[in-house]
Amino acid sequence: MTEPLLRTEGLTRHFRVGKLLSGQTLHAVDDVDLTIGRGEIVALVGESGSGKSTIARLLARVYKPTSGEIYFEGKPLSGMRSRRQRLAYCSDVPMVFQDPYSSINPAYRIAHAIGRGVRLHRRGLGHKGRRLEVEQVLDAVGLVPSGAAARKFPYELSGGQRQRVGFAQALAFRPKLIIADEPVSMLDVSIRIGILNLMSELREREGVSFLYITHDVASARYIADRVLVMYAGHLVEEGPTEAVLQRPKHPYTQLLLSAVPDPRAELRLSDKTDVGEPPKVIDPGEGCRFQPRCPFAIERCEVETPRLRPIGVHRLVACHVAEADAEDLHPDDAHLALTDS
Amino acid sequence: MSAQAMTATVEPATTPGPDPPLAEARRGFGADLWRAVGRNRKALAGLILLGFFLVLAVFPGQVAPHDPNAEVYQPALGPSAHHWFGTTAYGQDVLSQLIWGTRQSVIIAFAVGGLATALAVLIGVSAAYLGGIADGVLSLVFPLIIVIAAYEKNSGLFTLVVVLGALGWSYGARQLRSQTLSLRTRDFLESARVRGERKSYVIVFEILPTMTSLIVATFLGGALYAVLAAAGLQFIGLGDPNSQSWGTMLYWAENNEALGANMVLWAIMPGICVAGLGAAFALLNYAFDEISNPALRMRRLDRQIDTARNEAPVRRDGPPEPDGILAVRGLTVAYASDDGPVVAVDNVDLDVGRGEFLGIVGESGCGKSTLLYAIARLLGPPFAGQIMKGEILFQGRDLVALTERQLRHVRWREFSVVMQSAMNALNPVLSIRAQMRDACKAHSNLTAKAIEERSKEVLRLVSIDPLHLDSYPHQLSGGMRQRAMIAMALLFTPDLIIMDEPTSALDVVAQRSLMVQIKELQHKLGFAVVFVTHDMSLVSHFSDRVLVMYAAQVAEFGKTRQIFEHARHPYTRALLDAFPSIHGPKVHLAGIPGTPPDLSRPPAGCRFAPRCPHVMPRCTSAVPPLFNVERDLVRCVLYENGELPEGALATASQGAV
16 A cells, blocks of 8 residues: 555544533544545545545544544644645645535636635746646646636536536645545536546546545446445445455445446345435444444444454454455455556 | 547537526626626616716706805796796705705715625624624624714714614625525635635635625615615704705705695605605616526517427327327427527427336436426426427326416326425425425315325325424435425325436435335336436336437437347437446446537537537438337437447447547
């Protein structure tokens, strides 16, 4: 594995909910350790309410962690004191938002949306340098001719084009890691692939790492090297994409995979349908959070929270029941999966 | 991946993206604004009126025929050539007084409008964005100003402006505040924060520009209010009695009982002037609302669509199937836009059999939702489309010919509709029980007890505990809300349920379970389903037949299994190849280059031609008809002579790798 660009230790974020006195705590993210390597695309997969967007906002410093620490290039974020250091981090780790219709200010032309970031983070550039930079990043995300695109207003662009502007904004910072929070889920299926291709292209060309947050497992498989599966605030499974998706270990990962509609697969209407949804984790006790929905739950699951444990090469799972496959114990397999793209 | 594939996904700069009504709402202000003003009669009238008063206010000396204060004329004269509006009880010329009085009203209007707007922006926006204490303190401080100002002995123009401004900000501030609160969750503000912007920058440069229209409205409203309030205050003698203003004129006219004497115009004309200036601001305010929100403008849709327009040829393959429940024939729907009618559904034919599941797929903006709303006869604001021609035969009756009253008996009882977002479709302040009851009462005369029973029954059908009858929509999860919507659609056991992307707001697991549930209910109750989605894979396992729409027309229509195993139209093939699978080998995908065409200017000939990998010269000459290829209807000239040989289209759909 590459040397980590970003690492979290015990990252936790709780929100207070309810009234002042009868205060309850919503555990959005609990004790998450994750790493993102240089030039790596990591997919964070889970349903809404699983805490994946909270992780994105923790990494983008919109929220402060309740406990735990984020290390970027080895340095803890809580150690940042000056506005300059914080700005430097902002430009290293920008974020692309889910809804392309609300993530660009409708009152300004595209050039402003991108140029403002350049102005903020790269003060050396003059007016002309900024304009060139804006056109260059628009070129890079495939909005050509870039001069014309820069003069447009957001309403003149389609959803897919707007999302490209979102990536152009991020690129203009010369980032090291882009946090992409469900960047394709609001787009038509037919144009999603263009955005996914853009992400892997930017990784190849600019060496940017991505944290790709999604509930769509198939798209994660298409671009990610590694996949992290989240359920109710916990990471429940982690490993090389192909290994996790072909041989899911955690029962939740298995459920998630079985729900993906695939016209190429046979229909099995007899599938037991799971009508449950991820719980809101309010003042939780011990025990596996998936246990109420889990077909394999044993007594131990109710009393002891499973921790992530190694299961095969490069693979981790938080489940008392899961067992390693022979294939996962074979060291070559994981390596193959990493380079297969 | 090659650079070629990258740029291939970008459409030519000449086709602007989103649908026309939305596009205008998001328009920036500039040259477009002037064009819009030129077209808006209210704006023109308001500007002319305001211009007239401005000229009077700026050049009273040049315009007025006499000195307004000179008490040199004969008092209480009637109108004459020398004194158009007569003279006052003191022998002053009324017309000249009116003209000189304009200045103060205009100054008050602009000063108070400006002050009230500035305060409203400051208080409304900062209070909402910063929240907490700032909110309370700012709202407390400003009423104090009124007291301080009122304490001032000599209530001159300045005092008047300050008092009116301090009184007038609150309405605008409330609106700006709520607007800011709704903006606070918009991603572009979060994006600015993530970028590292300071709060002051976010307020001034990110929030304010998006509220231009509201700020202008606040200013115009403030000005209007100031003109009326100042005149009113002066009329009852609260102003400086020696000032030159319409209100003061009214005050003196009233004191001299002008109406009773021969000086009617002395009393009436200032009022007319106040009304005129007020009207100018009101007209501009209305006009601005209309320009910034095109939905308010009434547009006429010509029933006659240009018949030479390139229209989709349709083949009629005999009468509808005998067990058909719905037969749509030649349905054409258009929206009015500033650039003429936009045909969003073009000559669509379709049949739905009893108990059948029909999937309608296509990209956004291809007309699939419009088709569905037309079938349900739900077109109308905000879906301001009109059925231009065609028939919708439901159980033998033509829905197009029914009146709204007749429709009420059919809709919900015989067919029902499930909307895309349950959160928007359900009333947030009513419990599920109340909403079920309202639906039952509107469409039947069931007793309260029967309604209760039925409500419980349908909730059980969709696996929701009847306890949730007392729940409010926000207390239910996304999946449960959609189930509740479906339960409501089932209240009268309809024969047809029309669904508009009911699962697209849900996660995969919830989506899957909802689809399975719909299918199970269908087996149990036997209703037919028309299901609209942009995700073709979603319907692959659940629909009997699939209709693929492209740019308002039917591109392909056939049995689901056949279409998924052997798609014929290049567009269908492209849709199927557009998204990765979780099984099988990983392949590079190119997606579909470009975007669907702008329906106000559809391309000549086949509408998919600009994006089609198999395009030929004759594709652009005429719209191809629907060819019947082994009971699959395909609108593509490749199938002119029936089926293609095996593998003829094999490699093209993989795109540039």
